[in-house]
Amino acid sequence: MPRELLDRLDEWKSRFGPTGDGRLERLLSRIARHRFRDAQSLIRLHETLLFLRAYPRSAEVARLADQILFSFADRIGDDLEPFEEPEVSGIAGTSLTAVFSYEVARRLTARYPRAIEIAWDRYDDPDLMGSLICRFLPMLREDYPVEAHVPFREWIAQTHRRGVTDLAWLLEQLAGLPAGLRAFQFESMQVPLTWRMGTSRASRSRLRLPVRNLYLHREPLLRRSDVSLERELRAAPLPIRRLGRSEARRILDVILDTSAMRYRELYGFSHPEETQVFHAAAGRGVDIYFFGVPPDWRLPLRAYHGGMFFKNGVPAGYVELLSLFERAEVGFNLYYTFREGESAWIYARLLRLFHQVLGVTCFSVDPYQIGHQNPEAVDSGAFWFYRKLGFRATDPELARLVEREEARMRQTPGYRSSRRTLELLANGYILYEMPGTESGDWDHFRIRTLVQKLQRHGEFPPPKPSGLESRYLRSTQKDARLRAEWLKLGQEKHHFDDVLNAREGVLVKKAEREMHEGKSVSLAELHHALDRKRSR
Numbered sequence: 307m308p309r310e311l312l313d314r315l316d317e318w319k320s321r322f323g324p325t326g327d328g329r330l331e332r333l334l335s336r337i338a339r340h341r342f343r344d345a346q347s348l349i350r351l352h353e354t355l356l357f358l359r360a361y362p363r364s365a366e367v368a369r370l371a372d373q374i375l376f377s378f379a380d381r382i383g384d385d386l387e388p389f390e391e392p393e394v395s396g397i398a399g400t401s402l403t404a405v406f407s408y409e410v411a412r413r414l415t416a417r418y419p420r421a422i423e424i425a426w427d428r429y430d431d432p433d434l435m436g437s438l439i440c441r442f443l444p445m446l447r448e449d450y451p452v453e454a455h456v457p458f459r460e461w462i463a464q465t466h467r468r469g470v471t472d473l474a475w476l477l478e479q480l481a482g483l484p485a486g487l488r489a490f491q492f493e494s495m496q497v498p499l500t501w502r503m504g505t506s507r508a509s510r511s512r513l514r515l516p517v518r519n520l521y522l523h524r525e526p527l528l529r530r531s532d533v534s535l536e537r538e539l540r541a542a543p544l545p546i547r548r549l550g551r552s553e554a555r556r557i558l559d560v561i562l563d564t565s566a567m568r569y570r571e572l573y574g575f576s577h578p579e580e581t582q583v584f585h586a587a588a589g590r591g592v593d594i595y596f597f598g599v600p601p602d603w604r605l606p607l608r609a610y611h612g613g614m615f616f617k618n619g620v621p622a623g624y625v626e627l628l629s630l631f632e633r634a635e636v637g638f639n640l641y642y643t644f645r646e647g648e649s650a651w652i653y654a655r656l657l658r659l660f661h662q663v664l665g666v667t668c669f670s671v672d673p674y675q676i677g678h679q680n681p682e683a684v685d686s687g688a689f690w691f692y693r694k695l696g697f698r699a700t701d702p703e704l705a706r707l708v709e710r711e712e713a714r715m716r717q718t719p720g721y722r723s724s725r726r727t728l729e730l731l732a733n734g735y736i737l738y739e740m741p742g743t744e745s746g747d748w749d750h751f752r753i754r755t756l757v758q759k760l761q762r763h764g765e766f767p768p769p770k771p772s773g774l775e776s777r778y779l780r781s782t783q784k785d786a787r788l789r790a791e792w793l794k795l796g797q798e799k800h801h802f803d804d805v806l807n808a809r810e811g812v813l814v815k816k817a818e819r820e821m822h823e824g825k826s827v828s829l830a831e832l833h834h835a836l837d838r839k840r841s842r
Contacts, residue, residue, distance in 0.1 A: 308347050311337055315354050319646055322363055322526050330363065334370040341381070345388035348381055352397055352511065353643045360591075360617040361523050361647055368520055368618070378511040379504060393642040396567030398511035401502045403428055404569050408489035409576045411499060412477055413562055421506060423471045425498040426459045435495040442479045473499060501567065508563045515560065515619040521591025528590075530650035535695045538654040539740055543662045544586045549595075554583035557595050561614045564621040568641070572626055574612030577603040582774060584663075588655045590648070591618040596625075596659070598775045606767055607757065607792075608635075609779040611660070615652060617644065625656050627664070629779050631789045633748050634666040637675060645686070650695060657738075665780045667740040668748055671697060677732030689731045690723070692738075700749040701734040747793060756796030 315337060318330050342348050355371045362368035379399030382389070389400035396402065403425045406414070415422050426432075435458055436450045443461055450456050459472065466475035476497075480488045503509040549557060558578050565575050579600045586594040596613030604610065608628040615622055623640040638656065640649045657669055671692055677684035699705045707730060715721050723731070739745055760766065770778050782788065 308340070308342050311340060312342075312347060312350050312354070315351070315358075318363075319354065319357055319361075320527075322523050330358075331366050331370060334367065334374070338370065338374050343383070345383075345385055349388065349394050349397070352378060353394065356510065356620065356643050357646065360620040360622060360644060361527065362520060362618065363523055365520055365522065372514075375511045379509075392569050395569065396503065396510040396564075398503050398505055398509040401500055402567060402569070403498050403500045404566075405496050405498050406566065407571055407576060408480070408492035410562065410566055410571055411473070411492065411497075413559070414501065414566060415471075415474055415477055417559065417563075418501070418506065418508065419471065419474055421504060422473060422499055422501045424459075424473050424476070425500040426472075428498045428500075431496070432456075432458050435497065438491050438495060473497075503567075508567070510564075510567065510621075513560065513564065513621060515557075515593065515616050517591070517593075517619040520618050527646075528648045528651045530691070530694055533650040533654050533695065535654050535657065535738065536741070538658045539661055541658060544588060544655075544659055546584055546586045546659075546663070549583045549585060551581065554580055554597075557583060557585075558597075560621070561595065561624075564614065565624065570624075572612050572624065573603075574599050574610055574626065575624075578612075586659050588615070588652075588659070590651070592616070592622075592652060592655065593619075594625075594656065594659060596663075601770065601772045604770050604775060608753065609664070609775045611664070611776070613656075615656070617647070622647070623652070627660055627666075628753075629664055629666050630753065630792070631779075631783055632666050632743060633668040633670055633751070634660060634664065635670045635672060635753075636660075637672070650691070654695065661740070664776050665783055667743045669697075669738045670748065671736045673732050673734060676736065677728055680732070684725060684728045684732065687723070687728065689728055689736075692736055695738070697736040697738045699731070699734055699736055704731060704734045707731060750798055751793060751796040752798040753796065755798045756792055759795045 311333070314333060318333075337351070342351055352375070355375050359368055359371040359375065362371070375398075378397060382397070382399030386400050389395065389397050390402050411422075433456070436446075436456065439458060439461065440446045440450055443465060446456075446461055449461075462472045462475060466472070477492075480492055483491065503511075505512075507513060558575075558580060561578075562575055565572060574597065577599050579598045583595060583597045586596070588594050592615055594613055594615045596611055598604075598612075599610050605628070608630045611627045611629070612625065614624045621641070622644050623638070625639075626637040628635040636657070638653055640647070640652065660666060672678075674680050675683060676689040676692060680688075683689075693708065699708050707727070711723050711727060711731075735749075737748060
């Protein structure tokens, strides 16, 4: 019975149309009364409900989904371990344990002082805190230097007053150190922290931004084939407003919480420019909040911008951009729960926004995003998500591999690239260039190559001005001389053959030659030969 109910509920993630029959509403009411016992069923229920809340077909569906989600802590049993997986962590009534940076630990503890504590039972090497704790507790020097298994937890617990956690005491002591030392000292201890969600509004089950009107999905969701990146980038500007200080602070706290409960820390989320937080109404119930970093945290060359997007008030994913002249490296993550949503449309709308704000016209995706040392991206076929939006491989050999795969797709309906092929395709950068961009200029540019050469030559750019970094970026886009100089310094010849050893390169060349001669060569056969060779 529980599985049948969940299967029926899951079907509604792709079923849209007239809302008058009330079948989904009745199913939700029935599920609200049902008790699911095992962790996997609870996880599946939670994620499906959250999807239906973000993509509701009616206001009543959203209300019923929230009704179940807001009381979800009551459904959680004693086995919490399955709920700590990164794809599903942050559910009400569960907990998670992670090693957070000083800034994240400080901000979380300030808002949830009783919910976050040192995870002593998971601290594998507590001796890492010995030297620092001796600084705060001088008599510990009689114990720590000469005794084994020093009970640091006992030492700290007997020091602070009742009602104060060990973590809060530690952060209070660190606050007395010079600002430059606090993060270093805290992070060198590698202290694991446990965050107990309980019934907190910060949990994924309950975290919502207020929305004036829900966007109701009464028609099928937009598919990737419905989205034209070229058309999107030519569209009218999106409405943007700058947030007041108090609203900005609230949004930044929500963004930090959302990221931390998924074990993620982004540079800009830890160090946001609080006075320059912006909101863009993207349409279809999507709100984007974005910002840069303050002058003291800015990178020497690239402009940093980060943001999070919300679907009908539900956190749905984040974006991160590193921009140099007209080129932006884009990191995009749609949370696992919403992968069946309108991901291509959201991605296109994000690029439209940052083209509007930053003036960037060339978008680059790092190999990790499409599967290099990233099995999840390989499993999801991330390369083809970008390719079908118009991105191209910058390496000539990879580009030829793409052409061969696309030819097979045209010839064989339903053909899918093998896992090995997807891994090979992920061994290089991919780019999207707007019309008018100098095609190919950035194909072999690597920021690390540029900065290492600048370091070696002792050429250090002056500090960036203190104003909006987007203005600084736009000013550099007018400096053709500097662009040409840095482009030249940053060139790195990187070809597909570098990924293969000499023998594998010969096999690839042989296959290319035979295909050119009209012989039938299967990429699957080639990959099988390579795999056989590797297994010897």
